[in-house]
Amino acid sequence: MTADDIHIEIDPRDPTAPYEQVRARLSELARSGALPVGHRLPTVRGLAERLGIAANTAAKAYRALEADGVIETRGRNGTFVAAAGEAADKEAAAAAAAYAQRARRLGLDAETARAAVEEALRAAYRTR
Structure with missing residues (x-):
């Protein structure tokens, strides 16, 4: 190409x-x-x-x-x-880990934290 x-x-x-x-x-x-x-x-x-x-x-x-x-x-x-795929995957994993740690510090249970991520993803992909 x-x-x-x-x-x-x-x-x-x-x-x-x-x-x-x-x-x-x-x-x-x-x-x-x-x-x-x-x-x-x-x-x-x-x-x-x-x-x-x-x-x-x-x-x-x-x-x-x-x-x-x-x-x-x-x-x-x-x-x-x-190396887009690998770099993007690593960055997403790092962002997810940072979010998980922040949610835990805020005292959120796993289900509440997961629901927040799912809503954010729905919103982000709706705008495309």
């Missing part, structure tokens, strides 16, 4: 911000393996031009993906897909 093969469409009717649509699609492609680890991504300007979005929007998507461990920027060498 080359950078030209990356298929992302911005849906103007979608209430989700354009940068989030780009972030979600690139994350999905990386996690599924459609964009393999080490795959070089287009420059911010190149991605912006290809998608018809502002360079700041593309940059915001790349920053979010980098913060999530999905991509890595290697200076002038470019931006590449990182």
Whole structure:
């Protein structure tokens, strides 16, 4: 797959911000393996031009993906897909462990803590 093969469409009717649509699609492609680890991504300007979005929007998507461990920027060498699945799984596990410890300190029982997580997940996935 080359950078030209990356298929992302911005849906103007979608209430989700354009940068989030780009972030979600690139994350999905990386996690599924459609964009393999080490795959070089287009420059911010190149991605912006290809998608018809502002360079700041593309940059915001790349920053979010980098913060999530999905991509890595290697200076002038470019931006590449990182080990997205493994990095994302580790980050989610760390967040879950931190939540579990916080819920316990708050005195919540496991069922109440689990219900709070399930409601948060429903809310988060409804907004997509």
